[in-house]
Amino acid sequence: MTSDAVRLSKQLSWLLRHGAGGRSHVHLASHHDSRVGKRSSVDLLLEVSANRLTDFEIAVFRAPNGVLLVRWVPPNSIVGLRTETTSGAQAEERSRNLLRLHRD
Secondary structure, three states, X not given: OOHHXXXXXXXXXXXXXXXXXXXXXXXXXXXXXXXXXXXXXXXXXXXXXXHHHHHOOOOOEEOOOOOEEEOOOOXXXXXXXXXXXXXXXXXXXXXXXXXXXOOO
């Protein structure tokens, strides 16, 4: 695993323990190809279930620029993982294990 993949795994592990990390909201995108709600260069995309957010009574807000915002994402609301870069692919197995996600 490269240092970038290790960094990604550590960041994901930290996110699962601490949430948004001092930010007031988590940014979500409505689709993996969306131009809003995600950084232009992202290693891993996490798929979040809207139904599971609803189960936790978590409100989803749409900002004027189209970004979807939530206060937090419960770990069991994360239902999928998509790699976008080589570093993401190298961190995929560890990330799936952290999230308890199985391959399709």
